Amino acid sequence: MLINLTDIFQSEQKIIEQEVLFTPDEVVSFGETVQIVRKEPSIMKLSNEGKGKIAVTGHMDLTLAMVCDRCLKPMEVPVSFDYEEHITEDGLTNPEDADEFFYMDGFKFDVDQYLGNEILINWPPKVLCKDDCKGICKVCGKDLNLGECGCDDFVPDPRMAVIKDIFNIANADKEV
Numbered sequence: 528m529l530i531n532l533t534d535i536f537q538s539e540q541k542i543i544e545q546e547v548l549f550t551p552d553e554v555v556s557f558g559e560t561v562q563i564v565r566k567e568p569s570i571m572k573l574s575n576e577g578k579g580k581i582a583v584t585g586h587m588d589l590t591l592a593m594v595c596d597r598c599l600k601p602m603e604v605p606v607s608f609d610y611e612e613h614i615t616e617d618g619l620t621n622p623e624d625a626d627e628f629f630y631m632d633g634f635k636f637d638v639d640q641y642l643g644n645e646i647l648i649n650w651p652p653k654v655l656c657k658d659d660c661k662g663i664c665k666v667c668g669k670d671l672n673l674g675e676c677g678c679d680d681f682v683p684d685p686r687m688a689v690i691k692d693i694f695n696i697a698n699a700d701k702e703v
C-alpha cells in the first residue's frame with residue numbers, strides 16, 4: 528500500500544488519519560519465513576509538523592506462527608508495538624540522507640515496506656512455550672516436558688567431552 532504524501536507536505540498543520548493494513552501474509556526474519564496468522568488494521572496518523580517534516584505514528588497488532596525456541600512446539604505469538612517515524616522533504620530530495628529511501632518511492636510512502644521493517648525491529652526476542660520448557664533430547668528427539676528419556680546426552684556434545692577430560696586429569700593427579 529502506498530500513501531501519496533504530496534498533499535500533506537504542502538499544507539502545514541494538516542493531519543490525516545488513515546486505516547492501513549500490512550499486505551504481506553509472512554515476514555522474513557534472518558532468512559526464515561514466518562507466517563502471520565492474524566493482523567489488525569492499523570490507524571496511521573500522518574501529521575505535517577512544519578518545516579517540511581511529516582510525523583508518522585500509530586500502533587500495530589499482529590500474531591505470528593512461530594515455534595518454541597527449545598522444544599519446537601508450534602505457537603502463536605502476539606506482537607504489539609507503537610511506531611513513530613519522521614519523514615523530511617529534505618531527505619527525499621537529497622540522496623545523501625538515505626534514511627527515507629527504503630520506504631519512500633518519490634513522495635509515496637510505502638506502508639508495507641515501512642511496517643515490515645518495524646515488525647522486524649519489534650521481533651519477539653525469545654519464544655518459549657513456558658518459562659521452564661525443558662526442550663527436546665539431543666539424542667532421541669523426545670519432548671523432555673513429557674518426561675525423561677534416559678539417553679546419555681553427554682556424548683554428542685564435544686564441549687562436555689573436554690570438561691570430562693579435565694575432570695579425569697584432575698582425578699589422575701589425586702591418585703598419584
Ligand SMILES: [Zn+2]
Nearest residue numbers: 595598656660
Ligand atoms: Zn517449549
Ligand SMILES: [Zn+2]
Nearest residue numbers: 664667676678
Ligand atoms: Zn533421549
